[in-house]
Amino acid sequence: MSQLIIGQMLNGVIVGSLYGIIALGVTLTFGLTGIVNFALGAFMMLGAYTTWYFYDVLGLPYALAVLGAVCAVSVVGYVSDRALFQFTRGNLVNGLLVSIGMISVFEALVLAAFTTTPKDLTYVLPGALNIAGIILPKIKIVVCVVFLAVIFGTYLALTRTWLGRAAFSYAQNPEAAALMGVHTGRLQTIVVVYSTALAGLGGGLYASMYSIEPTIGSGYILKAVEAAILAGVGSVIGALGGGIILGISENIGSVFLPSAFRDAYGLVFLIAILLVRPGGLFGDRP
Amino acid sequence: MRYAIAIGLLAALLAPLIAHSDSVLAIAIYAFMAASLAVSFNLIFGFTGQLSMFHAASFGVSAYIVTILVTTFGWNFWLAIAPALAVVLILSLIVGTICFRFKLKEFYFAVVTMAFSEVLRLIILNWNGMTNGSLGITVVDRPSLWTPIGNVAISGGVAWYYLTLALLVVVYVVCHGVLSSWIGRCLAAIRLNDQLGETLGIDVFKYKLLSFAIGSVLAGLVGAFYGFYSGFVEPHYLSIPLGLDIIAMVLLGGVGSLIGPVIGAFVLTALPHVIELSAELRIALYGSILVFVILVMPKGIVGLIGSKRNAA
Amino acid sequence: MLLDIRNLTKRFGGLTAVSNVSFGIERGEIIGIFGPNGSGKTTTLSLIAGILVPTDGSIVWKGKDISAVPPFEVAQHGLVKTFQNPQLFPELTVAQHMRIACHLHIKRALGFGRVWSLFGGMPAELNGTLTRKIDQMLELCRLADKRNEEAGALSYGGEKMLGVAMGMVCEPELLLLDEPASGLGHDEIMNLDAVLRDLRTHGVTLCIIDHKVGFLGRLADRSIALHHGAVIATGKTADVLANEAVIEAYLGKKHA
Structure with a gap:
């Protein structure tokens, strides 16, 4: 039993890091543009399909395929920001509708x-580790490590580089940042595109572990938004934490409760949190 | 405008005399039902300012309840509508009370209602014994209508055409009645500035809940018929994309108007048939229209007509 | 006593916006509450109107404690607040605004009969009464000629007047005015003066907050001066204005 629990917890961490990387995009986009970009789910799905296409159809090496997918998704992200998202800045409802429209x-x-x-990718990295009776596929460990590295890298970039600090100060106080000479429009675009790139990476790596369908994006974006809200939007490490909490609670929950309802746990979480902290953890209301 | 609506209704009443084609009738029937959904949604969204993502859930739950009562338990169709609407009413009161008591607005209201409707969809998807899971339920029965010459089964395009037209008229008249009364003025005050409304003595919570419940029950009414006409119910009825279709119809037609959603529903229902489109491209088209309308013509078709008239 | 406020206190986290404020309002008076920006005037008004719930203290309206009553019920009791910035509905006309504000009148006149009016329409008699009432209030507030204009087309002064007219159509016994003179030009203030005096002759008690001393000095019978959320002077307006503590609060400590 304890092996099962620990195994499920580790699985939870792996899935949670995937939620976390998309939640990070949600958090960053919300902080800089004031909208919750549900379309990030669609970008994740695009990333997964592009990776599959590059890897299985064109026969590129996996790492190159993922890189290509991230670039391709970023380009799509840039185009949609210039064409669509930049007109919804600060308007939550329009942003929601436009981004959901884009998912469809x-x-x-x-x-x-x-x-x-x-679609299933040909095995990227076969084999599994057996640690004290707990079996973990190698690929999942690698993916989890990459996600953690990217999230911590983003954290360092935000706190250590000029651009990161500009983004940070803008999220705290847009007017003051503008006065300090931050080019806000460009900053917003950079962050929106970076978030789509994160989603693309999430999708690319997701494809190595699970089979992909066109609808994966809308499922995962809900999870990511839940994770972002769970830990408090605006915090990089919080997005990871929220993702992992959600991942673990789903996996442990489905040990004891019907697993068919695992998607519902997060939703109930989401409802509860938005109610208990009126205005949500976004914190733009008292 | 009133004459235009009267002429439109007259044309709709006479249309089956000219157009015998089953496919044309089928489009009209789906358009009537879509329009009923859009009009009732607009009561909540356009006239009260609450972006409900629960509309498809109300529609789908009612469709499921009626279908299950008729196919599994052998109820009469008309009798089954009552409990279906009662359940939708109770669900909408629960969801509405939770959201409005906690003063969730705009985006937060949308996300929480979306979460509630996803939970309902998951329940229906996983309650295999009752709902047959993702496969859905096929409906073979046809409702019948009591007439002096005996019970007449409602089958065939023309009968359904008039039935769904009557449904649209009922939904439209109810919404029109609500909006042109004192309730409509309270809703307008809430949409525009709920704090000001409150200091004028309007119980914002009560009227938001009222509008949400009326709109949801009307959606339930449409759902009851929809399952029977289309011949099957499936979990997709409760899904977010269906909610988006409704929003797209309302936005395209015109948010601030009662007739706008009817126009929007007709355009979006007929369009995929006029230009040949696969199911996937149809969804893509709906999504694009949604995005386009929000960004480019926020007042919809009705707004365009209005501004043309003002300019002339 | 119409309204009796005792030891009213409101804290936001660590900040005390209103501290231990007590005063009463008699029927037929014009009461002024003034103080510099941030002195707790608007908070006090919001507490009375039910928009905020006091941390401590009581608000007694005609013998009944209303400190935890929601704003729409406070309005039903006859206590109506206008907003500093009216935030009207730009696409509706002045007359439509007034129709919305008639909500309480309809509710009082019909009670549960309102449900029947959904089917049979509004009784013609009531419609007539409402129209007359709206006309009367628009006349009183000098808006009669703007009846069919959209609120978005009104001047700032006109918007504030419409806010007052909408409040009046709710038939308040006490009208709470939040800085009615702020942002108005000289002529508009004179006009406002006259309107408010007319309102008093209609039997409405007024409670006005403002930071402009001149405007309140002409109008208010009695005044309450707030500073840092506390009452520093109360009594006849002229006496309050002459009070040293009040002068000091406005001009700051003398650098002597």
Whole structure:
């Protein structure tokens, strides 16, 4: 039993780090542009499909395929920011509708191109580690380590570089940042595109572990938003923490409760938190 | 405007005499039901200012309840509508009370109602014994209508055409009645400035809840018929994309108007048939229209007509 | 006594916005509450109107404690507040605004009969009464000629007047005015003066907050001066204005 629990906890951490990396995008985008970008789910899905295409169809090495996917997703992210998102800055409801509208557009296009049949990548890194009876596939460990590295890297970049500090100060106080000479429009675009790149990376690595379908994005973005809200939007490490808490609680929860409802736990979490902390952990209301 | 609506209604009443084609009738029937959904949604969104993501859930839950009562328990269709609407009413009162008591607004209201409707969808998806899970339930029965010459089964395009037209008229009249009364003025005050409304003596909580409940129950009414006409119910009925379709219809037609959503529903229902589109491209088209309308023409088709008239 | 406020205190976290404020309002008076910015005037008014709930103390309206009553019920009791910035509905006309504000009148006139009016429409008699009442209030507030204009087209002064007219149509016994003169030009203030005096002759008690001493000095019978959330002087307006503590609060400590 304890092996099962520990195994589920480790699985929770791995899934949680995936939630965390998309939640990080949600947090950064919200801090800088004032909207919750649900379309990040679609970017994650795009990242997964592009990786699959580069790796399985074109036969590129996996690392290169992921890199290519991240670049491709960033380009799409840049275009959609210039064409769409920049007109919804600060308007939560319009931002929500536009980004959800984009999910359905992307999902439908991918569906039309690749059908609903789930796609599985040829094994990237076969084999598993057996630690005291707990079996962990190697690929999951690698993916988790990459996610953690990227999240901590982002944290360091935000706290140590000029651009990061500018973004940070803007999220705290937009007017003061503008007075200090921060080019706010460009900063917002950079952060929006970086968030889409994170989602693309999340999708690219997701593809190495699970089979992919056009609808994975909308499921994961809900989880990511839950994770972001759970730990408090605005905190980089919080996004990771929120993701891991959510991942573990789902995995442990499904040991004791019907696993069919694992998606519902996070939703109940979300509702409870938005109610208990009126205005949510976004903190823009008293 | 009133004459335009009267002429439109007259044309709708006479149309089946000219258009016998089953496919044309089917489009009209789906458009009537979509329009009913859009009009009732607009009561909550356009006239009260609350972006409910619960509308598809109300619609789907009611469709499931009616279908299960009829197919599994052998109830009469008309009788089954009552408990379905009662359940939708109770659900909307629970969700509404939670959201409005905690004063969730705009985005927060949207996200929490979305979460509630996802939970309901998951329950339906996983309650295999009752709902047949992701496969859904096929409906073979047809409701019948009592007439002096005996019970007549409602089947065939023309009968459903008039039935769904009547449904749209009922939904429209109810919403019109609510909006042109004192309730409508309270809702307007809440949409525009709820704090000011409150100091004028308006019980904001009560009227928000009232609008949410009326809109949701009307969506439930549409759901009851929809399952029977289309011949099956599936968990997709409660999904976020369906909610988005409704929002797209309302935005396209015109948020601030009662007739706007009807126009929007007709355009979006007919469009994929006029230009040949696969199901996927249809969804993509809806999404693009949603994005386009929000960014480019926030007042919708009705707004365009209005501004043309003002300019002339 | 119409309104009796005792030991009213409101804390936001560590900040005490209103501390231990007590005063009463008699029927038919015009009461002024003034003090520099941040002295707790608006908070006090919001507490009375039910928008905020006091941390401590009581607000007794005609013998009933209303300190925890929500704002819409406070309005139903006859205590109506206007806003400093009216935040009106730009696309509705002046008359439509007034119709919305008639909510309480309809509620009082019809009670549960309102439900029947959903089917049969509003009784013609009531409609007539409402129209007359709206006209009367617009006349009183010098807005009669702007009846069909959109609120967005009104001047700032006009918007504030409409805010007052909407408050008046709720038939308040006590009207709470939040800085009605702020942002107005000289002529508009004179106009406001006259309107408020007319309101008093209509039997409404007024409680006005403002930081402009001149305007309140002409109008208020009695005044309460606030500073840092506490009452520093109370009594006849002229006496309060002459009070040393008040002068000091406004001009700051003398650098002598």
